[in-house]
Amino acid sequence: MTIKFYKVSDEYGCFSNFSPHGFIKDNRYWLTSEHYFQAQKFQDLDIQETIRLAESPMIAAKMGRNKNNPLRSDWESIKDDVMRSAVYSKFLNNEDIKAVLLSTREKEIIEDTTKDYYWGCGKDGSGKNMLGRILMEVREKLK
Template identity: 35%
Template sequence: MYKIDEFRGRYYFLSNFYNSPVTYEGITYQNNEAAFQAMKVTTDEIRKQFADLPPNLAKRKGRRVQLRNDWEAVKEQYMYEIVLAKFNQNSDLKNRLLATEASELIEGNTWGDVIWGMCRGRGENKLGKILMRVRNELKNDIKEKN
């Protein structure tokens, strides 16, 4: 099986830092990172502050908010729903994701993220697994429509 082991270059579109507007829970964000970081709080007033932020500033702002009480329990579901929204709302990106076919998607990184990605061969690769789940669901949706 072919591996895509980092979301750079031609595979940068898989990254949450890729600028592609996504509307989630009624707010349009400029990228998935902003949408995900906004979910760390429960008020739309604060969430809207993330809408126009580039991904690096959204991540920084997300480190400074008062986390919702249930964050650890809900963050993976939010990531899944936001990733799904990105590819459902952007047909060009959906086609590019589907074009990765059966490749293993690994969010390889050098900054030590061993939860959402993998660093130096270690990590849970939760973002990669979510992307593969979304890809499979999109494939199944296409099969059901045909």
């Protein structure tokens, strides 16, 4: 069986990076894993802090995609590890959603998005589903 998620309001919405499950990482509180992930795209601490304090994960995502800010040169090589770290911290520090993740046992987890072929499955299902893969890795680590 497969578990699909996308919207925060869905049954497995807590798997979304937009879900309101904050955590402390790097001695700072992050409202969502999206806030953390987007802030790490930049080495400039002021940009990171502005993203960390964004009112919503959607605003944090837009800030992280701002082409006027200089993306860190190693981003492509570290982005999976940054996501892995954010997702692990989120589930480690929120017992309620940790229980949801563990309840999926051995089931495949897929981010069911039509637009993202890297983090999700993409419109035709051919995407890499990296967020789903990371969730399954984190589930194994938390067992």
